[in-house]
Amino acid sequence: MAGLPNMQMLLRPEMIEFGWGHPAFDLLPAAELAEASRQVVARHGPETLVYGAAQGPGRLIELLRERLERIDGQAPPVERMLVSGGISQALDMICSHCTNPGDIALVESPVYHFGLRLLRDRGLDLWPVHADQHGIRPDALAETLRQVEGTGRRARLLYTVPIFNNPTGSTLALERRQTLMDLVARHKIVVIEDDAYRELWFDRPPPPSLSTLDFSRVIRLGSFSKILAPGLRLGWIVADDALIGRLKDSGLLTSGGGINHFTANVVAEFMSNGSLETHVPRLRAAYRERRDILLDAMAQYLPDTCSFMRPEGGFFVWVTLPEGLNSTTLLPQAEAAGVAYLPGERFFAGGGGQRHLRLAFSLLSSDELRTGASRLGLIIRQAISQNCL
Amino acid sequence: MAGLPNMQMLLRPEMIEFGWGHPAFDLLPAAELAEASRQVVARHGPETLVYGAAQGPGRLIELLRERLERIDGQAPPVERMLVSGGISQALDMICSHCTNPGDIALVESPVYHFGLRLLRDRGLDLWPVHADQHGIRPDALAETLRQVEGTGRRARLLYTVPIFNNPTGSTLALERRQTLMDLVARHKIVVIEDDAYRELWFDRPPPPSLSTLDFSRVIRLGSFSKILAPGLRLGWIVADDALIGRLKDSGLLTSGGGINHFTANVVAEFMSNGSLETHVPRLRAAYRERRDILLDAMAQYLPDTCSFMRPEGGFFVWVTLPEGLNSTTLLPQAEAAGVAYLPGERFFAGGGGQRHLRLAFSLLSSDELRTGASRLGLIIRQAISQNCL
Numbered sequence: 001m002a003g004l005p006n007m008q009m010l011l012r013p014e015m016i017e018f019g020w021g022h023p024a025f026d027l028l029p030a031a032e033l034a035e036a037s038r039q040v041v042a043r044h045g046p047e048t049l050v051y052g053a054a055q056g057p058g059r060l061i062e063l064l065r066e067r068l069e070r071i072d073g074q075a076p077p078v079e080r081m082l083v084s085g086g087i088s089q090a091l092d093m094i095c096s097h098c099t100n101p102g103d104i105a106l107v108e109s110p111v112y113h114f115g116l117r118l119l120r121d122r123g124l125d126l127w128p129v130h131a132d133q134h135g136i137r138p139d140a141l142a143e144t145l146r147q148v149e150g151t152g153r154r155a156r157l158l159y160t161v162p163i164f165n166n167p168t169g170s171t172l173a174l175e176r177r178q179t180l181m182d183l184v185a186r187h188k189i190v191v192i193e194d195d196a197y198r199e200l201w202f203d204r205p206p207p208p209s210l211s212t213l214d215f216s217r218v219i220r221l222g223s224f225s226k227i228l229a230p231g232l233r234l235g236w237i238v239a240d241d242a243l244i245g246r247l248k249d250s251g252l253l254t255s256g257g258g259i260n261h262f263t264a265n266v267v268a269e270f271m272s273n274g275s276l277e278t279h280v281p282r283l284r285a286a287y288r289e290r291r292d293i294l295l296d297a298m299a300q301y302l303p304d305t306c307s308f309m310r311p312e313g314g315f316f317v318w319v320t321l322p323e324g325l326n327s328t329t330l331l332p333q334a335e336a337a338g339v340a341y342l343p344g345e346r347f348f349a350g351g352g353g354q355r356h357l358r359l360a361f362s363l364l365s366s367d368e369l370r371t372g373a374s375r376l377g378l379i380i381r382q383a384i385s386q387n388c389l
Numbered sequence: 390m391a392g393l394p395n396m397q398m399l400l401r402p403e404m405i406e407f408g409w410g411h412p413a414f415d416l417l418p419a420a421e422l423a424e425a426s427r428q429v430v431a432r433h434g435p436e437t438l439v440y441g442a443a444q445g446p447g448r449l450i451e452l453l454r455e456r457l458e459r460i461d462g463q464a465p466p467v468e469r470m471l472v473s474g475g476i477s478q479a480l481d482m483i484c485s486h487c488t489n490p491g492d493i494a495l496v497e498s499p500v501y502h503f504g505l506r507l508l509r510d511r512g513l514d515l516w517p518v519h520a521d522q523h524g525i526r527p528d529a530l531a532e533t534l535r536q537v538e539g540t541g542r543r544a545r546l547l548y549t550v551p552i553f554n555n556p557t558g559s560t561l562a563l564e565r566r567q568t569l570m571d572l573v574a575r576h577k578i579v580v581i582e583d584d585a586y587r588e589l590w591f592d593r594p595p596p597p598s599l600s601t602l603d604f605s606r607v608i609r610l611g612s613f614s615k616i617l618a619p620g621l622r623l624g625w626i627v628a629d630d631a632l633i634g635r636l637k638d639s640g641l642l643t644s645g646g647g648i649n650h651f652t653a654n655v656v657a658e659f660m661s662n663g664s665l666e667t668h669v670p671r672l673r674a675a676y677r678e679r680r681d682i683l684l685d686a687m688a689q690y691l692p693d694t695c696s697f698m699r700p701e702g703g704f705f706v707w708v709t710l711p712e713g714l715n716s717t718t719l720l721p722q723a724e725a726a727g728v729a730y731l732p733g734e735r736f737f738a739g740g741g742g743q744r745h746l747r748l749a750f751s752l753l754s755s756d757e758l759r760t761g762a763s764r765l766g767l768i769i770r771q772a773i774s775q776n777c778l
Contacts, residue, residue: 003451006433006442008441022440041422041426053394085474096485117643118639121640122485231441233648233650250510252481258397260649260652
């Protein structure tokens with residue numbers, strides 16, 4: 001019997017899967033995590049298995065604060081932190097407590113497609129804010145805010161992936177940050193900063209979190225999914241004390257205790273024994289190499305009428321097809337030729353994006369990256385010639 | 390530095406804590422879980438660490454089906470199962486997808502207080518349905534339904550803990566089950582069956598889940614918190630295929646993958662290597678002994694004007710104080726004398742319950758159980774004499 005799947009990913013034989021923004025199997029520190037599980041139970045015993053503190057285990061919060069201090073130059077106060085079950089769970093929980101169906105949410109455009117789905121599940125009314133290779137355009141934000149005001153309603157939140165954006169890989173430019181924060185402050189909007197990729201920089205560390213500019217206006221969502229393992233379902237929230245207090249006192253956390261207590265303890269052990277410190281630089285080097293191989297192969301195989309951005313971190317390369325091509329209708333042909341990707345339109349709340357596609361390089365070997373780029377180049381060239389007729 | 394807490398429980402020195410319905414430290418299989426973590430990673434490697442299948446890992450679902458077949462005499466079809474992050478997470482997720490603020494929820498009365506808080510967090514309008522030592526009274530359910538109808542509205546769900554109820558320890562009587570199911574079917578209400586304590590029976594197994602009577606009307610919530618460890622944050626849902634499909638397709642599960650993938654794999658290993666099979670009977674014996682010691686001590690130390698129920702499973706003894714006493718106002722005196730409990734009124738959505746209190750025997754040693762009962766008896770006798778003046 002084939003049985004039910006264990007994993008989310010369904011890998012198809014002979015298919016180069018640029019679609020899955022997942023870490024590579026060989027970059028998951030399985031043995032070290034197994035050892036951390038053994039160690040933490042030996043060291044702290046039943047305390048790792050009872051109902052956890054609502055905020056997350058103190059030992060993980062302290063380690064996270066130390067880590068964020070190294071990253072941002074400042075540690076968030078304890079009262080502003082909460083351990084989550086990953087960014088998706090955090091986003092879901094925040095929507096439960098801070099939004100009502102019908103509320104307006106501004107969303108970077110393009111942005112993480114399942115983030116959009118999660119917000120839509122809560123009945124939120126999504127208004128796109130256009131971004132370019134330097135992140136959200138302040139003029140686009142101002143314009144969308146004017147449009148919202150014109151309806152007599154107001155926006156509640158802005159969802160953005162400002163560092164190594166999913167899907168584009170772009171990072172919000174330094175000179176745009178303060179303008180953006182001024183705008184959201186003036187309109188009393190809370191920014192939900194999906195900060196999943198920050199630590200996977202290739203060349204230099206990105207600018208600090210938006211929450212370092214204004215704690216009270218930014219809910220920052222961090223995750224162990226990209227720097228450690230997504231199956232752990234562990235992340236953290238940095239936000240205003242009032243929100244953290246509200247989440248801590250919620251029925252969900254009062255009833256079940258901390259979100260993912262056992263795993264949180266395992267990860268605390270993985271951090272405190274130094275494994276994370278050695279693991280993350282290994283990831284940076286590996287993903288940098290994959291990016292470079294893919295970009296080289298794309299330069300070699302894609303026609304010059306294609307353009308693409310060079311990401312400085314994260315998992316993704318964002319491709320713009322020549323005029324007249326459509327990434328959604330091209331996909332079946334690409335898959336028939338053994339290469340899969342995600343069509344751009346999935347990442348746009350307000351429609352559009354048909355000329356774009358997202359390639360994830362995180363999962364693939366050097367050979368697969370080259371073969372994939374070659375297959376994609378061939379299919380795009382074929383489509384261009386078909387288009388000429 | 391004292392530091393942030395790691396656990397939910399704050400144990401006070403010299404205090405006998407009947408308040409916490411938590412498993413005893415010495416009944417948590419820490420070493421076996423550490424070994425299962427090691428084994429599952431060794432056996433399945435990175436597959437335990439990537440994004441998990443939305444429904445939960447197939448290997449856990451299959452093991453759960455086998456287990457439920459042994460318990461209920463029938464295994465739920467695969468399409469009706471989903472691995473959850475414990476009952477609280479399941480209840481929260483179901484509210485997200487099936488309710489709107491202002492909806493009417495019927496709630497067993499008394500029932501699990503944090504379950505009530507979780508429903509209230511979602512803005513649900515809670516209507517109590519009275520229960521006695523044999524669970525929900527069908528006449529009370531019919532009466533509440535008539536009252537709801539009288540307002541021109543309708544109830545969406547009924548939340549109940551029908552087996553070894555928290556707080557009373559009662560079990561819904563066999564002869565009431567079909568009447569209850571007929572009533573909810575006639576009124577198109579879904580039953581949320583919080584089935585946390587089923588496996589912790591002391592004398593004989595309880596009747597099968599209400600969901601075996603009508604799959605389409607019952608959302609059954611199961612948990613590893615009581616039979617294994619609450620810090621794992623792992624449970625399961627058995628429900629109608631349509632609801633399971635909706636949850637699987639939600640933004641939360643599409644984005645993050647299965648709720649608690651790594652832990653789900655650890656628990657699958659703990660089940661498949663036979664550890665759970667030997668662990669649960671050990672728990673039954675241990676908790677049965679604690680119940681017996683507490684009941685004996687209560688018979689010895691409490692005045693005859695107190696009454697209490699003899700639970701056939703679970704964690705709790707429900708006490709009724711003599712007329713004129715109030716468990717809420719008595720609590721400070723009890724705590725001053727070194728014994729703590731939960732006042733009954735917390736478990737009643739519609740008010741009342743002041744003459745009741747809940748004692749959890751799960752956490753305490755034989756000596757603590759006896760000392761606690763003795764202190765409680767003393768305080769109650771003092772209150773009675775104060776009351777006479």
